Amino acid sequence: MNAPFTVAALVDIDDFVASRRSRGQPWARHQLDRAGRAVQAVTYGRPTASCRPTPPDEWLVLLTGDDPHTLMTEAGGLAEELRTRIVGETELTATVSLGTPHSGPGGVAAAERGARWTNSYKLLLGGDQVITSPAPDRPGSPPPVRIEAELARRIQVGDVxxxxxxxxxxxxxxxxxxxxxxxxxxxxxxxxxxxxxxxVNGSRLAGGSTDWLDACARLPVERLITVTEIHERSYLHIWLEETVRRLVPSDGAKDILTMAESYLTAHYTDPRLRLSTVAEAISASPFYISHLFAEERGTTFLRHLTGLRLRHARTLLSTSALPVDAVAVESGYLSAKALRSVFRRHVGCSPTEYRRQTYRARP
Known part of the structure; x- marks a missing residue:
């Protein structure tokens, strides 16, 4: 009798690190609990399926069967059911990556390695989908553009x-x-x-070449290798920001968070203002800006922006006779309806009620 085949499906929550940093650990823990229950619900009662969590945000599902073609068909259907269930029962999305069937000694380990390799393509393909085993690598090609000259210029002027x-x-x-x-x-x-x-390395050997012993103290090899384990675009951007800041002396360059807050203070009345707008203006990634607001301020970009707009709106309502629709425009909202919605959610009453309680006419 032939040995059974095993195929692995890796369930990976999308953008988990970035979401946890922006929305907080309690929210993330609650969502993961719900996702775990969804995975268990899909696999429970299937005698050929088993699953185990692989923290912080993955589950490995194994399917066994005698025929590899039938097994892959079953795995594809199960993968789509897993993805759909998580989307329907949580505020998260997930990617499910399938390996290829393996049998014999070491078949389970080989199946897991295959699913994890497939999942590395999530960095290229994006999330919220089922990814099947990709084509073999075609290494050796050059990058589409070279940025070394501009990168060196920015580093040398301290523009981290x-x-x-x-x-x-x-x-x-x-x-x-x-x-x-x-x-x-x-x-x-x-x-x-x-x-x-x-x-950035100032230590040179006698012949003028870089002293790599000193250089590797700045960027330890284990941190460099870490990049090969990243399969989320959002986390890759955060990792790049943090790594470059670790490598490049700031030389008094403005802090990214301070620059973002200053830009918001100057432009919050623009209703078209977005996180991407701020990121482009200060030459930083939106993911890193979100991370800084969460880590350093304990809030989110949107909450900070909303706070600026509502503070201005409350001042106008308390000290002027401007109609509510004019207050909305002056505060960065496209309509009085939009202002009322945000006002009720955050202040607990309508703009008109707030004015009635606080307005003091000027003498």
Whole structure:
């Protein structure tokens, strides 16, 4: 009798690190609990299926069967059911990555490795989908654009945010390449990061070459290798920002969070203002700005922006006779309806009621 085959499906929550940092640990824990129950509900009662969590945000589901073709068909249906169930029962989305069937000694371990390799393509393909085993790698191609000259210039003038933003935008450009595979992207990224180390490293050997013993103290090899384990675009942008800030001396350059807050203070009355607008204006990635608001201020970008707008609206309602629709426009909202909705949610009453309680006519 032939040994049974095993195929693995890796259930991976999308953008978990970025969402946890922006929305908080209690929210993330609650959502993961709900996602875990959804995975259990789909696999429960299937005698050929088993699952185990792999923290912080993954579940490994194993299916066994005698025929590999039938097994892959069953795995595809199960993967779509898992993804749909998580989307329907949580505020999260998930990607389910399928490996190929394996049998014999070591078949289970090989099946898991296959699913994890498939999941590395999530970095290129994006989330909220089922990913099947990709084509073999085609390494050796050059990156679509070279940024070393501009990257060196920004580093040399101490523009840390600009250097990190340039790298993040370059990654986004690389991800548009056809037939790109994760290993190639990781190789390009490692090359750019080693270039950054070379530019900032002041220690040179007698012949003028970089003292790599000193350089590796700035960027330990284990941190460099970490980039090969990243399969979320949002987290990759955060990781790049943090790594470049670790490598490049700021030389008094403005803090990214201070720059973002200053830009918001100057432009919050613009109803078209978005996180992407601020990120472009200060040469930083939107993911990193969100991360800084969560880590340093304990809030989110949107809450901070809403706070600025509501503070201005309350001042106008208390000290002027402007109609509510004019107050809305002056505060960054497109209509009085939009202002009323936000006002009730955050202040607990309508703008008109607030004015009635607080308005004091000028003498």
């Amino acid at each position: 945010g600009g250097a990190a933003g340039l790298l993040s935008n370059w990654v986004d450009r690389c991800l548009q390449e056809r037939d790109l595979d994760p290993k190639t992207l990781h190789s390009w990224l490692m090359g750019e990061l080693l270039f950054v180390v070379d530019v």
